[in-house]
Amino acid sequence: MPETALTLRSLFDVNDQDAKRVIFDAVDGSVWDQVAIPRSLREAAAEKVAGTLNALLATPLSDTVANAFNGYTKLAKYADDQDHDVAEGDFSIESEHTPYVELKVTGLPAKEIKFPLTLSLNFSAVVLVIKKSHIVALRAGTCTASGKLSCEKIQLYERELKPVKLPGELPFGIGIRIFKMPH
């Protein structure tokens, strides 16, 4: 995996077997309560749902961080045509996601199997790279993360607060536009 492809999935080291078991229970409780279906098919369905976990958590970490800086008015003074490296010090980001798997059965309304995810990222010694009124990258000294991933109401994985190995620079793609504050 390249260094820039840091996603939410890479923060949660989920065991496939455990995930399958939890998802099986969750799907049983939320979907198959209305449907009589053989266990083999239920297991296969749980396996398929577990297989979508990578796609569910494919949100890049840079997008999450970038969304947090979206509308960050404190950087309005750097909204010019110059390049800046702003030492931002320490900050933390709390992020909540609710990806879900939509399961459709003919004859029944679609069911959503939700995977609530809460994430807390703590950055220190952050330097924001601003180019032409766009925050284009983040250079983090250190980053620690903790979080919790569940399937419906059953906890799937809980990440303790521990360091995240970040790449040297966390690019924000085309960048986050910084607007000048009206006087």
Added chain:
Amino acid sequence: MRRRKCRAVRRRALVACLLTASLPAGAASQVASSAGAQSKPKSALDSLKATIISQMAAALAQQKLAPKLWPAPMPCGGAQATTRAGGKTRVVVPGLQQYSVQQAVALAAKYGLNVEERSVRQDGTPNVVVSQSPPPKTIAARGDTVVVCWLRAPVIPYVLNVSFAAAQRTLADSGYLALPIDVIVGKAVKTGTVLRQSPRYGLSAALGSTDTLYVGVAPPPPQVQMPNLRGFTDDDATSALDAVLRAGQLKLPIGRRAVNGQSFDPRRSLVDSQRPDFGTVLSAGQTIELMFRDTTTPVPMPYVVGREYNSARATLRTVFQRGNLKLKISPRSVDGRANFATSIVESQAPDSGTTLSPQSDVQLVVRDTATIPVPPPPPPRQTLRMPRLIGSSVDAAIDTLNRLYIIGGFTPKMDTRGVNGSTYTHSRAIVDSQFPAAGDSLTLHSDVRVIVRDKRPFPWWWIIAGIALAGLGSAAAWMWPNPPLPPTPPTPPATHPSIAALNVVPYPDIGNPRVVLTTRRGETADDAFARLGLSFNAVADPGTQRLHEGEPPRAREETNDA
């Protein structure tokens, strides 16, 4: 003159007295007699004086001086020492009592006397001379031996591994009198030998105290049981019995006789029965009897069909041993599986009753009971609810009941009758009422009765009216044409319409909508999902973020190179 003679006689008598005081009794009497002899009386007065003097000397020698010349016996039991004062330098024996042995030896050496040490166990200060012989102030010659007795500290002697009598004697010699005896019974003890003593040897204990000896005795002979000697030859049976009797320390007579009371050859006979029986505890006074049977007696083949293989083999082994034959079994499995532990004999050869010979080869055909298929367990009971059939056609009702079989193994038996016994047409009949009612619980073999009635006659006149209206409408359209309609978008193909029709069974009479999905034989999960219309669509969520400034990191930091 006479007075001078009397003085001389008196002086000799006194010398004799002095001499006899330092001499033994015999010598004193001789001195006394010689003193009397030397003083030959020349008159009756002189002879009377001589007699008186001799009697005085004898009396002095026997009564007054005797304790000094013959001391009391030594406590150590040794012989009394004797002096040889005659012809040698005389010394007076010093008093050695209350001296230590070394001091006594040194003191005696100064007087030119030898010392013979003897110890005695008595209570008192140890290593001190308590008596001597000859006693002090005795006239002795240089080189004589003085026997001294000194006290030895009372110590319990070592009496282990000796006989009890010897130990008792040794302890008595050492001053320990009471000897209570305990007994130790063990396999490896030597009978009558002291195995342990208490207090330990070498310890100092007061005289007269007790020393407990533990003496080993032979254990009682173990109980032995009569062995099973059936099938044994005479030699083997004798050896086995000897071993058992030796273990039980028994000597029992063994009687041998033939089964039929006739004579038998021990070399060709085996023990057929025994008395006492196998397992009986043997005791003294019993008699063992062995009944032998000649092996030339024919042995019939037993019947082992239907028995477990191991049991049959044990029986055959016993029978063959009885006949002194060598067993040779050729087992064979019916289905080729060779787990004989769980097999039963299905057939045997030779047949039962056949006389066995040394060349007999027993063939057993076995069947493994584990290979017999076990019937599957009955399906778990499931509570089923009677579906609502009212209003549906007879075929639909039958189809609905058949689906119950798919769910829970329910085997419906539907009895269809017309309303009030009227006739009905199967293709046009609909369910008018049902028993059990919708929602009632069903057992696996419940009977379902439905009352059906024919549908109402088809309303043909409505059709005719509809056709007429349609004709009028088309005529009006021809007369007043409408603008062309926009092209209709192509209708997307229905996803698995047949699946919905086949596999989805709605139960309108049950509160929650319920769908039954089944699989087909040999169908993979993906195929089943495709057929049943299951789809999985993963939707990621970018989420919502909140930024907080200035919060310090709460864990140990890991530095990354910027």
